[in-house]
Amino acid sequence: xxxxxxxxxxxxxxxxxxxxxxxxxxxxxxxxxxxxxxxxxxxxxxxxxxxxxxxxxxxxxxxxxxxx
Numbered sequence: 001x002x003x004x005x006x007x008x009x010x011x012x013x014x015x016x017x018x019x020x021x022x023x024x025x026x027x028x029x030x031x032x033x034x035x036x037x038x039x040x041x042x043x044x045x046x047x048x049x050x051x052x053x054x055x056x057x058x059x060x061x062x063x064x065x066x067x068x
Contacts, residue, residue, distance in 0.1 A: 001049045001064070002027075009034070009042035018048060018062055027052055029062040037065040 002020055004027065009016025014031035027050070034042055042048070048067055055061030 001066070002052050003047065003049050006042045006044055006046045006048055008044050011041045016042060018050060020052075025060070027060050027062045028055055029065070030055075033061070033063050033065055036063075039065070039067070 002022070004018040004020040007017040007019045007026055009029065011031060011034075016029050017026040018029055019026055029042070029050070034040070046067060048062075048065055050062035050066070051064045052060045053063050
């Protein structure tokens with residue numbers, strides 16, 4: 001699993017981004033992935049582990065989120 005930090009997330013807009021520790025491009029995270037992990041929101045600066053998977057738009061998206 002990859003590890004990063006929540007760059008920003010808006011539950012109102014339903015998405016946000018994670019800054020990966022490996023220095024790669026920011027990873028998209030959708031509200032559905034957050035809710036599937038049992039959370040309602042992500043707080044900026046929170047450490048998070050995730051699986052990077054191809055999203056619908058072809059960009060990398062975060063799935064199987066775990067805080068801490």
